[in-house]
Amino acid sequence: MGRQIEEQIAGRFPVGQRLRVLDAGTGDGVQALRLARAGHHVTALEQDPGALEGVRASLAAEPDGIRERVRLVEGDGRDTGAHFLPGSFDVVLCHGLLSGARDPDAHLAGLARVLAPGGLLSLVVRNTGAAAMRPGLAGDWHGVLAAFEAPEGERGARSGLDALTASLAGIGAPLQEWYGVGVFTDASDGAAPQVPAQGGADTARRRELLLSAEERAGRTDPYRTVAGLLHLCGVRGG
Known part of the structure; x- marks a missing residue:
């Protein structure tokens, strides 16, 4: 997702502009x-104090200029x-937070409030919409059937593509x-696809090829429709 974020930023803001970014549900702080x-x-x-402590520990290893930002x-x-005041941020990230939220609409409204026009x-x-794919690829047929039979509320209808x-x-x-x-690899909420390690001298090349395949499939129908996660980018009007 890092490349996708960079692509969207490059397409919407002047080169070199220092943006105000809110990372809501930052988790381990990688992004x-x-x-x-x-x-x-x-x-x-x-909201998790333990996660914030982990980010603080990661920051301690960074140069002063990065810590200050x-x-x-x-x-x-x-x-x-x-x-925060309304319109405080040029970019707002919410990676993984909505899927587990009891009231995703309230989260979205709160995030939209602080997004600047054009942000x-x-x-x-x-x-x-593809909940049965992950267990199916793993050969978990009980999981496949459970995904099909789950009530609409348990499937998290508000986090479907059409609803969002x-x-x-x-x-x-x-x-x-x-x-x-x-699409081809496992992915967890807000995280990059987990690329399986490969042995031998060509490990880096194989990983790069897999990531390139993921990147291409993630932009192409019908492959992107069966991915483990969806990455949606909206732009604030006004």
């Missing part, structure tokens, strides 16, 4: 650190009004582009 190293000012929002805040997407909203959610497209339009940040993440 936040990546953007800070690129020169952007990043606020990492996380990262701010850590305890909270979640619904709390943005308590921490980029990046969401990563489970692909509930409607939600993005409703908060004034209509969908501009979407990708599949983890």
Whole structure:
């Protein structure tokens, strides 16, 4: 997803602009650190104090200039009004937070509130429309049948592509582009595809080929429709 974020940023902001970024549900802070190293000012929002401590420990190993560009805040997407002014961020990331949220619409509304006009909203959610694919690829036929038989609420209907497209339009940040993440490999919420290690001297080359295949499939129908995760990018109007 790092390449996709870079592509969207490059396509919407002047080259070299130092952006104000909110990483909601930052988790281990990998994406936040990546953007800070690129020169952007990043606020990492996380409700788990233990996760924030982990990010703080990672930051301690970074140069002063990068540490100064990262701010850590305890909270979640619904709390943005308590921490930030409207329109405070040029880019808002929400990678994995919505899939487990009890009220995803409240999170989306909170994130939209702090997104500046013309700003980029990046969401990563489970692909509930292809819930049977992951267990099927693993040969877990009980899991396949359970995915088909699960009630609509348990499948997380609000994180489906159609529902989120409607939600993005409703908060004034209509969908501009979407990708599949983890077409050929396993993917967990908000994380990059887990590429299996290969032995031998060609390990790096094999990994690069697999990542390139993932990148291509994640942009191409019908392959992206069966990915483990969906990556949606909306742009705030006005």
